Amino acid sequence: MSNLVLDLLLVIALLWSALRSLMTPNLFHAVVLFIVFGLLMAIVWVRLHAPDIALAEAAIGAGLSGALLLDTVGYLHKKQRESLS
Amino acid sequence: MFDPIPWLILLPLAWGCLAFLAGVGRGGRLAFAGLIIQLALTIVLARQIAMEGARHYAVGGWGAPLGIDLYVDGLTGVMLLLIHVVTLPLVVYARAYFSCQAEGVGYFWPLTLFLLAAMNALFMSADIFNIYVTLELLSLAAVGLVAAAGSAGPIAAAVRYLLVTLLGSGAYLMGVALLYGTYGSVSLTVLGPLLAATEISAAVFLAAMLMLTGLLLKTALFPFHFWLPPAHGSAPAPVSALLSALVIKASFYLILRLWFDLFAPLVTIPVAQLLGGLGAAAILWGSVLAFMQVRLKMLVAYSTVAQIGYLFLLFPLMMLPIPEAAESALQGGMMQLVAHALAKAAMFAAAGVMVLSAGKDDIALLSGMSSHLPLTLFAFALAGVTLMGLPPSGGFIAKWLLISSAVNGGQWGWVAVMILGGLLSAAYVFKVLCQAFLPPVAGVKFKPVRRVLEWPAFLLALISLLLGFRSGEILSLLGGG
């Protein structure tokens, strides 16, 4: 029973973070939400008895992709400041 | 007996790695040598297929469904021969091209070699997940090549191409997931008989739809063609030639494979008619837009959109109840694939030389090209003959087979579309030729180009023309597997 509740909570959190990361107006928040989404995915993989994928998702999906995206957001902001000044 | 299959997989990957090791702009000679070896291997393989028929090859020795199977038949043999025959002259062309115009050479050679490796692996694969990996390999190589030219236009085109092709792969992979969920296997050898024997569930229908849509996106069939002209039109000429001639054929090949080997029990006449209708729309729309272009390479790219349409006419014609009509439809479609690959490679190569010489990609600047680069213009015209479908070219045989199939089945609508398409392609080819035969505008100077740049296009165009005389061999290899 508690497992089912946990699963449903995870599902809601997954769907919510995915939707928000696509819809939220602030780009930085979107990327942070995407990283949260990746970490939630890692938990889901543990729930699905797939620890290999959980490790890879946390390190690659959330970690590396997140770092790449954040760096690009930083670059974008810098560019935008330049074009304003 | 020597088996060329594993070497055809491993060697191109090794060439790619070595070319990357060699460094920026290096690897042209390696590519040439490697391609000659691979062409020899392909010929050996094609002979084996012709003598002994189709066969399976179990990678790792496990066999499907546990391991990954490869499968080679006549169709595979034709495709493998085609990519090597088209690429070899293009390698010579690319070396000369990048020695005049260094822009975009960066990692051209490793990317091209990986592109070839991806196509080799794709054509031989009999495992739908493995095919997904090869598709991604192919797409990323193609996108990297388009973007290498490095100014804003090509990069925007490359981004759009990348996003579209990723969407296509995603839809395809979703189909793979559903099929695995239904049958517990991803091997074509296992899935084919299972689909034929069991009742088809809704999941399989959905999977077929998703996979087909994904591949149509990658093949750029109308109305999914929007990404193709900017990507093929703004890449460096050798890249455009590779992409237009070969890369889109890879996803078409997969559609053909899945249509016949996997989803045959699901195929209905309305679906085939729909594909044919989209093909017909592509022929007319692509040809008209090609005629309206002001840039030469965009014209050639839109002509690709149109010529893809012919390939899809084979689906409704294959459904005809008359066996001869169905057979000649398949043969015509395959001839169209081969002839278009050769002719389009020649056309893009020739267009690249003319643009290089004129200094700018603009059809209006071509006046006087007939006296300056007669051989290149001749190659362009010969390739045009194949696209129009005039005898004795390979394109003529292709269109003849398709038309006779349609006439045989009483499908006059398709006949009308094909004839109209031929006239329209004549219009856009002559638009270029007429401009080139105008007297040169005073004060316009053409840059001289190296002779070695002109011959590959001519060679490719000549092969596409002479294909008409040797179509029997290709068709018998096709039927042999």
Next chain:
Amino acid sequence: MKNLFNALVIVLFAVLGLTLIWVILELQPPTHVHLSKQVLTQLDASGVTHPVTAVLLNFRGYDTLLEVMVLLLALLGVLAQIGKREQRNLSAWFRLSQPYLQVLLWLVRMIVPLMVLVAGYLLWVGGHQPGGAFQAGAVLAAAGVLLNLSGVLPSWAEPAWNLRTGLVFGLLVFLLVAAAVMVVASPGLLLQYPPASAGMLILLIEMGLTLSLGLILAGLFLFLSGDAIEDEAEK
């Protein structure tokens, strides 16, 4: 017109989504093929005892070979975009000018050696429990990214021959093992390891892959993050 198109797309994909869910709920379990059982019965012959590693590097090792090529290819695409520039050490200077990074730097000095150890451990246990080359490579890459963020490791420019060798080292090991097996042990058969030495060969491949995957994944970040500095220098 635009809004109409958007609404149409949303409705279309909502229908697709509901159909997908319906199809998934309706689906009967497969009755014909039971692959997970086959994996377990053949596990002894694969040379490793962890089923996922067995699938990844033996039963479907061919996929993995191609997949690593995909990764290298993406890196090639990235390299084509960064253009020619000299390796600059601006990163350290630029980033160290921010005080909170001092703390980060101190942390990184502690964490990075630990991460390298973890990577080695993941690689080693991959044969019999969760872990393996991909996870180990990812941890190595993460260490590289951290070093870059804290200013210790400069962003990379056009790779010289030694870095290029590192990037393709794992792939070359993989290809060489495949070719050697094909010539010596099982003639004409691709990636068919003799059961007796399969475990050793897989570990060899994984060691090469860990190094190259770590470098490639780190490279995706380290080559790209240099852009900002390049612009900085232009001004």
Next chain:
Amino acid sequence: MSSALIYACTGAALFVFGVTGLILLSHLLRKILAFNIMGSGIFLVLVGLGQRSGTPDPIPQAMVLTGIVVAVAATGLALALVRRLLHFTGEIRLPEEP
């Protein structure tokens, strides 16, 4: 309903979110996020559907590992191209259809 099946259905929903976002959103970074969400959805369907009966299945798990690596490769390439586009044009959106 097993938890694997719940996650498979979630995967279907995520796939649809991702595809819709990839088509409709115009900001390129959002498109890349949408592509990654689409990918995660597919992976969930692949594993969830394969493990309906409750026993772990190593085959789809290995496929998803492959898929994650391919996804990060594509993301890296896409970001490199987007940054280059930004560098040249200062735009983070694609020009309208020609």
